Amino acid sequence: MAKRPPRFSGGSGLNLKRTVTMSEDGNQTQVVYWPRVKEILDGIMARWTERWERQPLPGIHTYYWETSQELKDSVLSGLRTIEPGLPARETNLVKALARAVGTSGKMPLRGPFLSTEEVDEVVAWIDGGMPDGP
Numbered sequence: 001m002a003k004r005p006p007r008f009s010g011g012s013g014l015n016l017k018r019t020v021t022m023s024e025d026g027n028q029t030q031v032v033y034w035p036r037v038k039e040i041l042d043g044i045m046a047r048w049t050e051r052w053e054r055q056p057l058p059g060i061h062t063y064y065w066e067t068s069q070e071l072k073d074s075v076l077s078g079l080r081t082i083e084p085g086l087p088a089r090e091t092n093l094v095k096a097l098a099r100a101v102g103t104s105g106k107m108p109l110r111g112p113f114l115s116t117e118e119v120d121e122v123v124a125w126i127d128g129g130m131p132d133g134p
């Protein structure tokens with residue numbers, strides 16, 4: 001099994017947070033639930049804060065994802081993070097984390113950034129209908 005990148009959220013380590021991978025007819029279907037997405041986003045911001053030794057400046061945009069609803073409702077710099085019905089890779093959230101969005105750079109700005117696998121998990125969650133849990 002591939003080695004997972006370290007986790008930085010200092011979470012409880014509950015198995016609930018695990019990503020479930022199923023195989024159907026030889027295809028890999030990744031089922032990702034909200035606690036894992038929150039862990040990924042909290043983790044990358046923890047790494048950002050550690051790297052730059054400061055909290056992100058308030059006012060540029062807010063980082064609200066205590067609940068999946070908060071993330072779904074958030075609008076960052078005038079851009080809605082997740083547009084209902086839009087494929088995950090076309091949402092501003094995934095564009096921001098994977099490449100860049102609008103005139104802003106890849107997020108979190110100046111890095112460190114998510115791994116490709118972590119971006120794929122966020123994509124799987126959005127395209128899977130953003131389930132909170134099984």
Ligand code: HEM
Binds near residue numbers: 044058079102
């Ligand atoms: C729709 C998606 C997003 C947009 C439009 C956006 C836009 C921006 C803009 C305009 C800035 C300020 C750029 C500057 O000062 O030159 C910024 C900074 C930043 N963004 Fe985003 N962003 C998005 C998503 C995210 C996400 C998902 C994260 C975290 C996982 C994130 C983390 C940060 C951080 C850490 C900074 C730097 C704040 C600082 O220097 O204090 N952004 N973003």
